[in-house]
Amino acid sequence: MAQASWKNVLVLQTSFLGDTVLTLPLIAEIRRRFPVKKLSIVCSPMARELLHDYSAIDEIIVDDKKNGDLGFAGLRRRAATLKSKNFTLALTPHKSLRSALLLRLADIPYRVGFRQSSGWFLFHERAERDPKRHDVERNLSILEPFGVNVEECVRQLDLPVSAAVQSAVDQKLAALGVVENNPIIGINPGSVWPTKRWWPRGFARLIQLFKQKNECQLLLFGGVEDAAVVAEVQERSNVPVINLVGKIGLRELPAAISRCQIFVTNDSGPMHIAVARQVPTVAVFCATTPDLGFYPYSDDAIVLGKHLACRPCASHGGRRCPLSTEDCIRQISPEKVLAAAEKLLLANQRRNEPGMRSFRPEFVAA
Numbered sequence: 001m002a003q004a005s006w007k008n009v010l011v012l013q014t015s016f017l018g019d020t021v022l023t024l025p026l027i028a029e030i031r032r033r034f035p036v037k038k039l040s041i042v043c044s045p046m047a048r049e050l051l052h053d054y055s056a057i058d059e060i061i062v063d064d065k066k067n068g069d070l071g072f073a074g075l076r077r078r079a080a081t082l083k084s085k086n087f088t089l090a091l092t093p094h095k096s097l098r099s100a101l102l103l104r105l106a107d108i109p110y111r112v113g114f115r116q117s118s119g120w121f122l123f124h125e126r127a128e129r130d131p132k133r134h135d136v137e138r139n140l141s142i143l144e145p146f147g148v149n150v151e152e153c154v155r156q157l158d159l160p161v162s163a164a165v166q167s168a169v170d171q172k173l174a175a176l177g178v179v180e181n182n183p184i185i186g187i188n189p190g191s192v193w194p195t196k197r198w199w200p201r202g203f204a205r206l207i208q209l210f211k212q213k214n215e216c217q218l219l220l221f222g223g224v225e226d227a228a229v230v231a232e233v234q235e236r237s238n239v240p241v242i243n244l245v246g247k248i249g250l251r252e253l254p255a256a257i258s259r260c261q262i263f264v265t266n267d268s269g270p271m272h273i274a275v276a277r278q279v280p281t282v283a284v285f286c287a288t289t290p291d292l293g294f295y296p297y298s299d300d301a302i303v304l305g306k307h308l309a310c311r312p313c314a315s316h317g318g319r320r321c322p323l324s325t326e327d328c329i330r331q332i333s334p335e336k337v338l339a340a341a342e343k344l345l346l347a348n349q350r351r352n353e354p355g356m357r358s359f360r361p362e363f364v365a366a
Contacts, residue, residue, distance in 0.1 A: 005088035012092035017269035020047040049250040079105035159276035169255035186260035190226030193317035195287035204236035205334040280344040287317035301361035302340040332366040
């Protein structure tokens with residue numbers, strides 16, 4: 001078998017935006033431990049925007065597998081691009097057959113993936129993916145074939161923001177009426193999967209409660225695809241809020257979240273971005289459960305959800321409730337979400353050094 005060379009390393013992660021954020025500790029650990037001369041990542045078009053200012057990555061390569069790189073012809077074209085770059089080693093925490101096949105067709109001489117991957121037989125080294133671990137730790141465990149112990153890794157999520165981007169976002173927020181004197185509460189009602197979205201009435205009531213009990217400014221976050229949900233929350237709340245949909249881009253999202261004292265969110269990519277920006281986070285889990293390993297990887301967070309036998313209905317939630325009840329969405333109390341947010345506001349939990357942290361949030365029945 002070929003020997004691993006760290007001269008020209010490729011990390012492949014083409015899953016959802018949140019999965020990309022959870023891969024950042026792996027990238028940082030590769031840089032910290034090994035004699036890497038160049039490190040590249042293959043990611044989705046959305047992830048490219050998010051990683052633009054991440055200095056640990058030398059090159060970002062987009063795999064637009066749902067559009068321009070769709071199908072076997074697109075796979076071959078992307079593989080040819082990778083082959084021309086003469087990578088010496090590739091690692092992928094992504095378990096799809098397509099990811100493994102892409103690295104094989106690129107003729108990368110040393111390939112590492114998970115034993116649980118659909119394309120496990122295309123890897124030279126196969127790590128064990130423990131379903132009981134958080135995904136940050138699962139991603140890091142891909143280094144175990146090289147003698148790396150996950151518990152000895154630097155596991156804190158960290159997504160830097162450039163000074164220029166932060167300044168530009170601060171100017172946008174100021175132009176929208178955000179002032180520095182009052183606490184800023186971020187609200188994120190969207191998610192790719194409908195059953196992972198707490199219902200708009202819950203978010204609207206939460207906003208009303210914030211306004212009744214606290215002197216604060218409320219920012220509504222969401223991408224263009226979340227516009228309808230965010231607009232409904234804003235309309236139902238019937239109190240002054242600032243809607244950021246269409247006003248900030250994905251590259252600016254971490255900078256905008258950074259200005260929040262608390263971020264209240266569904267189980268989604270922005271939840272992981274908030275953690276990576278060290279913003280105290282309240283996460284509302286509807287169809288999914290923390291046991292899947294994608295909870296906010298922070299002890300400066302609180303997760304709320306209902307104890308229901310039907311949860312989780314799928315690994316990502318689903319397009320609709322299989323029981324047509326939406327109990328996991330509708331039975332979560334806005335008052336308990338508010339109490340969680342106020343607890344984090346009062347505690348101001350920035351208390352432990354990274355090496356001493358548990359990285360586990362508080363779990364509360366909602």
